[in-house]
Amino acid sequence: MDATIEVRDLRKRFGQTVAVDGLSFTVEPGQVTGFVGPNGAGKSTTMRTVLGLDAPDAGHAHIGGRPYHALRTPLLEVGALLDAAALHPARRGRDHLRWLAHSHGLPMRRVDEVLEQVGMEQPARRRAGGYSLGMRQRLGIAAALLGDPPVLLLDEPVNGLDPEGIQWIRGLLRRLAAEGRAILVSSHLMSELEDTADHLVVIGRGRLIADTAVADLLAAATGDRVALRTSARTEAMELLAHKGGTVAVTGRDTLTVTGLPPERIVALLTEAGIAFAEVGSHRATLEEAYMELTRDSTEFVSAVDGEVTR
Amino acid sequence: MTSSSTPPSLTPSTPPERTPSTPYRSQLHPGRDGFVRLLRAEWSKFWTVRSWLLVLVLAAAATVVISQLGASGSVNDSNGRVRIVSAPDGTRVDDTFRFVHRPLTGNGSVTVQVSGIEGREGRSPEPWAKAGVMVKSSTKPGSSYVALMVTPDHGVRMQWDFTHDEQGSSSGARWLRLTRSGQELTGYESPDGREWTKIATVRPADLPKAARAGLFVATPPHTTLRRSFGGTSATAGIATATADFDHVELRGSAADPSWTSTDVGAPDPDDPDLPASGPARPIPGSTKVTGAGAFTVTGQGDIAPDQTAGDTVQMSFQGVWVGVLFMVALGALFITAEYKRGMIRTTFTASPRREQVLAAKVLVIGGVTFAAGLVAAAVAFPLAQDTLRSNGFKPPAFPDLSLLEGAAPRAVVGSALLLSLVAVLALAVGALLRSSAGAITAVVVLVILPQILAFALPLPAAEWLLRLTPAAAFAIQQGVTHYPQVDHNCLPESGCYPMTPWNGLAVLGAYVAVALALAVWRLRRRDA
Numbered sequence: 001m002d003a004t005i006e007v008r009d010l011r012k013r014f015g016q017t018v019a020v021d022g023l024s025f026t027v028e029p030g031q032v033t034g035f036v037g038p039n040g041a042g043k044s045t046t047m048r049t050v051l052g053l054d055a056p057d058a059g060h061a062h063i064g065g066r067p068y069h070a071l072r073t074p075l076l077e078v079g080a081l082l083d084a085a086a087l088h089p090a091r092r093g094r095d096h097l098r099w100l101a102h103s104h105g106l107p108m109r110r111v112d113e114v115l116e117q118v119g120m121e122q123p124a125r126r127r128a129g130g131y132s133l134g135m136r137q138r139l140g141i142a143a144a145l146l147g148d149p150p151v152l153l154l155d156e157p158v159n160g161l162d163p164e165g166i167q168w169i170r171g172l173l174r175r176l177a178a179e180g181r182a183i184l185v186s187s188h189l190m191s192e193l194e195d196t197a198d199h200l201v202v203i204g205r206g207r208l209i210a211d212t213a214v215a216d217l218l219a220a221a222t223g224d225r226v227a228l229r230t231s232a233r234t235e236a237m238e239l240l241a242h243k244g245g246t247v248a249v250t251g252r253d254t255l256t257v258t259g260l261p262p263e264r265i266v267a268l269l270t271e272a273g274i275a276f277a278e279v280g281s282h283r284a285t286l287e288e289a290y291m292e293l294t295r296d297s298t299e300f301v302s303a304v305d306g307e308v309t310r
Numbered sequence: 311m312t313s314s315s316t317p318p319s320l321t322p323s324t325p326p327e328r329t330p331s332t333p334y335r336s337q338l339h340p341g342r343d344g345f346v347r348l349l350r351a352e353w354s355k356f357w358t359v360r361s362w363l364l365v366l367v368l369a370a371a372a373t374v375v376i377s378q379l380g381a382s383g384s385v386n387d388s389n390g391r392v393r394i395v396s397a398p399d400g401t402r403v404d405d406t407f408r409f410v411h412r413p414l415t416g417n418g419s420v421t422v423q424v425s426g427i428e429g430r431e432g433r434s435p436e437p438w439a440k441a442g443v444m445v446k447s448s449t450k451p452g453s454s455y456v457a458l459m460v461t462p463d464h465g466v467r468m469q470w471d472f473t474h475d476e477q478g479s480s481s482g483a484r485w486l487r488l489t490r491s492g493q494e495l496t497g498y499e500s501p502d503g504r505e506w507t508k509i510a511t512v513r514p515a516d517l518p519k520a521a522r523a524g525l526f527v528a529t530p531p532h533t534t535l536r537r538s539f540g541g542t543s544a545t546a547g548i549a550t551a552t553a554d555f556d557h558v559e560l561r562g563s564a565a566d567p568s569w570t571s572t573d574v575g576a577p578d579p580d581d582p583d584l585p586a587s588g589p590a591r592p593i594p595g596s597t598k599v600t601g602a603g604a605f606t607v608t609g610q611g612d613i614a615p616d617q618t619a620g621d622t623v624q625m626s627f628q629g630v631w632v633g634v635l636f637m638v639a640l641g642a643l644f645i646t647a648e649y650k651r652g653m654i655r656t657t658f659t660a661s662p663r664r665e666q667v668l669a670a671k672v673l674v675i676g677g678v679t680f681a682a683g684l685v686a687a688a689v690a691f692p693l694a695q696d697t698l699r700s701n702g703f704k705p706p707a708f709p710d711l712s713l714l715e716g717a718a719p720r721a722v723v724g725s726a727l728l729l730s731l732v733a734v735l736a737l738a739v740g741a742l743l744r745s746s747a748g749a750i751t752a753v754v755v756l757v758i759l760p761q762i763l764a765f766a767l768p769l770p771a772a773e774w775l776l777r778l779t780p781a782a783a784f785a786i787q788q789g790v791t792h793y794p795q796v797d798h799n800c801l802p803e804s805g806c807y808p809m810t811p812w813n814g815l816a817v818l819g820a821y822v823a824v825a826l827a828l829a830v831w832r833l834r835r836r837d838a
Contacts, residue, residue, distance in 0.1 A: 003334055029334065052662045053655050054837040069662040072344075076336040080659055086652035088359060095358035103351035103660045105341015143656070150334035180334035 002064050003029040003150035003182045005050055009059035012045055012206075019045040021206035022059070027184045029150065032177045034197030034214075035186040036290070042206035043186040044082070047153050051080055063151055075104050079144030080153045084136035084160070089129025093120060093139045096128060100146055114142040119168075133160030141169070152176065152183045158192045170196045190290040202293060210293050214286065221289035222282065226262050228255045230269075230276040239272050240265065256282060348661055348670040355644075356674055362640060366678060369636030369729070370686035373629040374693065380628025381694035386620065386702035394706040395452040395575065395616075397472040398515040402619055402707075404530075405451035405472070406575035406611025407440075408595030411524030414445060418562015419489040420523045422555050423503060424460045429529075430550040437463035438797050439529035440613065441553030443488045445495060447517050451575040454516040456495040457526065457613065458486045458509070460553075467795065468497040468509045472615050475795040478509045490562070493517060503557065523560060524569065527553050527595070527609035535799050537769060542801060550593060552608040559603065571597040575611060615791075617798040622703050623717050623789020624805040626694035630725050630787065633686060634757055637679050637729045641736030642749035644675045649744040655838050664833040668741060672826065675737050676730045683729030687722040688713065717789035717811075724786030724815055731818050732757055735780065738825035742832055756780050756821070764802035773800065773808040780821045782807065785814025 005027035012020040020042040027033045035043050048054040050061040052068030060067065063078050071077050087096055097111040115124045118138040123131065131139070137160055144152055154173075158166055173196055177183050184201075187193055193200070200217060202210040210217070230236045230253060237247045237255060245260040257265060262279050269276050284292070341347060356362060397403045414420070420443045429435040442459030456470040458478075466478030466486070478499045485500035495517075497509040529551035536543045573595045595609040648654040661667050692713055704710065711718050732753060740749035760781035764772040776782055785807035792798060792806070800806040807814055 048655070048837070051655075051659050053658055071662065073340045074662060075660055076338055076340060078659075082655055082659075083652045086656055088355075088647055088651065088653060090359045090361055091355075092358065095354065098358065099351045099354035100656070100660055102354050103347055105347050106338060110338065148336040148338045150336060 003180070004064055005151060005153070005182060005184055006062045006065070007046060007050065007059070008061075010046065010049060010056050010061055011058040012042075012049060012054060012056050019206055020049070020056075023203060023206060023208055024059075025201045025208060025211050027151075027182045027201075028199070029182040030177060030180050031198035032173050032183045032185060032196055033199045033201060034190075034193040035184050035201050035203070036190055036193065037188065037203040037209075039188050041188075041203050043188075043203065044155055045206075046203075047080070047082065047155050047184070047186065050153060051078070051082070073104055073147070075100065075106075075147030075149065077147070077149050078151045078153065079147060079149040080155075081137075081140040081144045081157055082153075082155050084133065084140040087128040087131070087136065087139070089127060091128055092126060093124035093128050093131070093135075096139065097124070097143060097146060100143055104147060106146065110146065114145045117145060118142040134162060134165050137161055137165070141172075150181050152181060154183070154185045156186055156188070158187065166192075190287050191285075194286045202290070204294065217289045217293070218284055218286065221284035221292050224258060224261070225282040226257045226260065226265055227278070227280050227282040228257055228265065228276060229253055229278040230255070230274060232274050232276075235272070236269065236274050236276065239268060239274065243268055253277075344661075344663075345666060345670065348666055349673060351660070352667075352670040352674040356678060359647075362643070365636050365640050366682045369633045369640070369679075370682045370689075372636065373633035373683070373686035373729075374690045376629025376632045377627055377690035377694050378629070378697060381626060381697040382701065384620070384625055384698060384701060384703070386698075386707070393577070396706075397452055397615070398454050399471070399473070400709070401473055402616045403452060403472045404575070404612040404614050404616050405453075406573075406592075407526050407528035407613055408597070408607055408609025408611075409444065409446070409449060409522070409524060409526045409572045409574050410569050410597050410605060410607055411444075411446075411449070411522040411572065412560055412569055413520060413566055414490065414523035414560065415520045415563050417489075417491050418523065418560065419487055420445065420561075421485070421487040421503075421557065421559045422525060423485050423557045425484065425554040425556055427460065427462055427527075427551055427553045429552075430548070435462045435551050436529045436532060436549050436797075437461070438612075438614075438795070439527075439549075439551040440467075441525075441527045441551065441555075441607070442486050443524070444526045445488055445490055445517070445521050445523045447514075447521050449522060449572045449574050454514045455613070456488065456497070456512055456514050456517075458488045458497040458499070459526075460484065460486070464795075466499050466509070468512070469613070469795065470495070470512050470514050472613065473791075473793060474512070475793070476510045476512075479507070485557075488523075490517075490521075490523075523562075525555050525558065525605060525607055526613075527551050527607045528611050528613050529609070530612040530614070530797060531610075533797075533799065535769065537801075542803060544799060548593065548610070550595075550608055550610045552606060554600075555605045555607065557603055558605060569597075571595070571607075573609070573611075612796075614796045615793050617790070617792060617796050619707065619790070620703070621788055621790040621805050622695070622698050622708050623711060623721050624787045625698060625703070626691045627687065627721065627725050627787040628694075629690060630687070630728065630784075631758060631761065633683065633729050634732050635754065637683070637733040638736040638750055638753045638757070640679065641675050641733030642740040642746055642753065644671060644740070645737055646740040646744060646746040646749055649740075650746065658838045664838075665830045668738075668826070668829060668833060671737055672734050676734045679733040680726050680730035683726035684723065686729075687725040691718060691722055711789070720811060721787045721789060724811060727815060728783045728786055728818065731783065731815075731822050732780070735818070735822045735825055738822065738829040741829035742825065757783075757818075761802065769799065769801070772802055776802060776808050777817070780818040782809050782814040783818035785809045786811045 008024050010023045049056050101111050115121050120138050246258045248256045250256050395405050427435045440459040444457040446455035447453040458468050465480035468476040485503045487498040489496045496511040498506040500506045529549050531546040532549040534545045598606040736753045743749050757780045760775045760779040
């Protein structure tokens with residue numbers, strides 16, 4: 001079986017609310033796919049449908065070509081973190097993994113391995129009721145890794161982690177993807193996926209907005225823009241516009257120029273005697289690229305008020 | 311589709327420009343057999359929550375302690391004041407009636423036409439008044455007998471050795487014949503004395519060759535029952551029955567051709583404990599010879615198992631309903647705790663076959679509650695029996711009961727089954743309602759409320775309530791057998807349940823089956 005998640009024409013409604021509306025995308029192995037959209041965009045519903053928890057009204061969500069309920073040993077094929085708070089407070093962390101391991105005939109040795117992998121050996125001996133959100137997230141990730149699965153679905157795993165934890169999980173996801181696993185990580189904040197995701201699936205109001213490689217997205221957003229810092233803003237604008245550039249004001253003494261390469265700008269400014277502090281090629285952040293992308297999507301903007309709550 | 315950033319760390323065997331379509335495979339191997347794994351997983355879920363183990367222990371302890379308290383609150387002082395009559399098989403019985411008899415040695419038969427039964431002073435007779443023919447080993451109360459009789463409301467009956475009852479025709483037949491052949495007696499009935507229909511051939515427990523045969527009349531007392539919330543008064547008024555017999559014929563070798571009349575089981579008139587007058591003082595029977603082979607006989611009393619004594623088996627399990635409360639909570643929480651925190655999704659992700667998860671949960675919670683219930687009942691019963699004995703519930707009025715004989719093993723195992731079935735019922739209702747409070751309330755209302763209401767409602771309504779609700783299952787704790795041929799006020803407050811023990815438990819079983827079926831249907835249909 002191929003380690004992929006395949007979502008095709010998925011539709012799901014709860015009463016009058018359409019949560020997922022004809023969504024299609026594929027999560028490929030060997031990379032981290034970011035699953036992005038505002039709260040209520042349908043990310044969790046999609047993930048629950050992939051895991052066979054919610055039945056779709058139309059379309060399907062398959063793991064390696066098969067529906068989830070057809071998997072004989074699901075934990076060995078898909079690892080999932082849906083809700084880190086889904087723990088019985090009186091049960092110890094290690095015991096939570098114990099019953100999961102028993103459900104697949106896995107030895108306790110494996111439980112201790114994943115606890116070590118997420119750095120939870122010590123807290124796992126205590127009751128889950130006293131865990132911080134970060135500890136719960138780590139335990140949830142341990143549970144997802146328990147079956148050493150080729151496919152991982154993590155719903156907002158960065159939530160509640162401290163900066164150190166965020167660094168750790170980025171490294172972990174990169175490493176797991178490098179092993180050839182297909183990894184789907186949802187987030188409502190694009191910045192969380194910076195330096196982690198290779199590919200992005202952006203949804204809004206249950207519909208697909210973009211399904212693109214991160215590199216392509218950044219390249220498109222960056223274009224050939226040049227950032228310029230100068231105290232003589234008006235003069236610089238006049239000059240560069242006259243020479244064929246498109247100039248936009250981005251700050252009190254900063255401009256963005258399109259249509260002129262940086263060397264040419266430097267030459268023109270020097271020639272005209274206009275003082276400038278800095279000329280550099282502008283590299284868009286993922287956040288900017290995301291804003292660019294969603295600016296065109298009216299659906300996406302309105303999706304924020306049409307929040308789906310369950 | 312290509313990945314923009316090449317993964318930083320690759321294993322040496324993988325080429326650097328590896329395409330993402332080389333999938334990873336889990337390095338682990340699962341154990342075998344899916345359902346056993348599920349059972350282990352659910353068992354781990356149970357024992358790793360310490361408070362659940364505690365509730366289980368508390369349930370057992372509360373059952374024992376409350377049973378003990380219930381037993382110490384019950385006192386009997388009837389021993390020594392009441393004459394105990396025992397049937398050949400040891401059953402406590404009534405054996406009081408008017409007997410007009412002659413000796414019958416060896417084979418023979420007695421035939422009679424019963425022309426009518428009347429009550430006292432022209433009143434209508436009791437439904438179970440009896441007039442007919444009898445062969446009895448002696449006039450000693452409790453001795454073996456076979457009787458064939460006409461009753462006002464229950465047709466022709468053939469009864470023997472107190473607990474056995476065979477129905478003849480419901481009306482019409484007025485002629486009765488009882489034939490002895492060796493140790494076997496056969497009853498016949500006829501509407502006209504010519505065409506005879508056989509009712510049954512029976513073998514009484516202990517009939518000597520020289521027995522007594524003849525006519526008899528008996529009637530149970532007239533009872534009225536007044537029930538209101540918190541109190542019941544049963545009044546037994548005196549009743550007599552008078553029957554006219556014709557064409558009396560006794561065939562066989564009789565040593566003495568003359569008829570003797572005996573008030574079998576009547577108290578000694580000189581007994582100092584007997585009141586000098588009033589309804590408690592029995593009225594002596596009478597026999598009038600009204601012609602050749604014609605008699606008018608008046609009698610009172612009954613020939614039947616005694617159903618008025620307390621049930622010392624049932625009295626030993628008065629704490630089980632408290633155990634029920636704990637088990638209901640445990641059964642419900644075993645699934646609703648998962649719904650409350652969303653852990654049910656982890657469960658169904660690990661095992662997408664939801665009905666198997668439910669089955670594993672049923673077996674685990676049913677198993678642990680049965681084990682705890684069995685220990686509780688097996689400890690509670692002998693302790694309560696000790697207390698009851700020291701409170702006066704002892705032979706001869708009450709039998710000595712040990713854990714492993716008579717009704718006790720059934721009541722002990724049945725109580726454990728009851729406790730485990732209510733836990734499973736709560737689990738199923740919990741899967742349906744997905745709320746701890748809702749599930750616990752619903753099951754407590756179903757199992758416990760009918761018992762409380764049964765104390766307050768009119769008797770027929772109370773009896774239906776205890777037939778139709780899961781509370782019927784408490785019948786499993788009854789040690790006294792209730793016979794249909796005895797009119798008996800089955801009072802819930804006296805620990806009497808209208809159904810037989812296993813049928814009562816089966817009612818609870820039916821509720822469990824329906825709730826589980828609904829739970830499976832809901833689990834399959836609804837999103838988790």
